[in-house]
Amino acid sequence: MNPNKALWEKGDFTRIAETMRDSGVALAAQLEITKGMNVLDLGCGDGTTAIPEAKLGANVLGVDIASNLVAAGNRRAKAEGITNCFFQEGDATDLHDLKDQSFDLVVSFFGAMFAPKPYDVAREMVRVTRPGGRIIMGNWIPGDPTLVAQVLKVSSSYTPPPPEGFISPMLWGIEDHVTERFGEAGINKENISFLRDTFTFTAPFSPVECMKRFRDYYGPTMNAFEAAEKNGKASDLQRELEDLFTIQNQSKENGGTSIPATFLRVTVIR
Numbered sequence: 001m002n003p004n005k006a007l008w009e010k011g012d013f014t015r016i017a018e019t020m021r022d023s024g025v026a027l028a029a030q031l032e033i034t035k036g037m038n039v040l041d042l043g044c045g046d047g048t049t050a051i052p053e054a055k056l057g058a059n060v061l062g063v064d065i066a067s068n069l070v071a072a073g074n075r076r077a078k079a080e081g082i083t084n085c086f087f088q089e090g091d092a093t094d095l096h097d098l099k100d101q102s103f104d105l106v107v108s109f110f111g112a113m114f115a116p117k118p119y120d121v122a123r124e125m126v127r128v129t130r131p132g133g134r135i136i137m138g139n140w141i142p143g144d145p146t147l148v149a150q151v152l153k154v155s156s157s158y159t160p161p162p163p164e165g166f167i168s169p170m171l172w173g174i175e176d177h178v179t180e181r182f183g184e185a186g187i188n189k190e191n192i193s194f195l196r197d198t199f200t201f202t203a204p205f206s207p208v209e210c211m212k213r214f215r216d217y218y219g220p221t222m223n224a225f226e227a228a229e230k231n232g233k234a235s236d237l238q239r240e241l242e243d244l245f246t247i248q249n250q251s252k253e254n255g256g257t258s259i260p261a262t263f264l265r266v267t268v269i270r
């Protein structure tokens, strides 16, 4: 089994995505989507941004490596009566089903960054984008003090080291690496721009409940707990993550959660 696919099919990312709905709508609203635009949402999960993009009038194809999330995305679209958004399985490192230059906009928020072979990913995103079209990525930033970068950092500190040759997904959060990867795919530096942006996780339940969703349903954190249980460190990990979620919570509502997380937004003009 492909370990990349196994990681994301392991849990149930829809339970995390439930805390991403409002921010997904807000993000899509910033993508300058026009009616009839062809959009590829890569590493789309269950449609956090893909469904709002379709509601703005784009024809959206959501591609994800996890079959359970593809099925969840199609269920959500059907339940909302959306006919211009379809989800299918695919791997960002090899989008062989998709034709050259077939999308006006390729979007990947916290998705393609998790695929191995980043040079292949950049090449494929460029290949399927039409000349003059855009690629927009949202990538978590290594060493950033906010939620997701810290969840991934804490989780990896309890997980056995990755196999030799593993390239950290977090390198997509460093401008020089992004420039080099798209440069290898034929994009000039002048056509790549960066900004730091914020994505907020919100829930009508407590930050500790929110943390438990990561523990029970988010592949990287599930792996960390499995490893920590084997060496008696699960309660340390639980405490570390509970503190993180609680300290970062900015909700003014009693028992609610609102946690902002900083990401690197990358815009490439093809």
Ligand SMILES: C[S@@+](CC[C@H](N)C(=O)[O-])C[C@H]1O[C@@H](n2cnc3c(N)ncnc32)[C@H](O)[C@@H]1O
Pocket (backbone or CB within 6 Å): 004, 008, 009, 013, 017, 020, 042, 043, 044, 045, 046, 047, 048, 049, 063, 064, 065, 066, 069, 090, 091, 092, 093, 108, 109, 110, 111, 112, 114, 115, 116
């Ligand atoms: C953190 S989730 C984000 C999902 C979605 N973009 C969202 O914002 O809710 C990462 C997603 O990337 C997908 N993914 C990981 N590796 C992938 C690959 N090689 N090709 C396509 N999707 C991939 C996972 O299955 C998962 O749905």
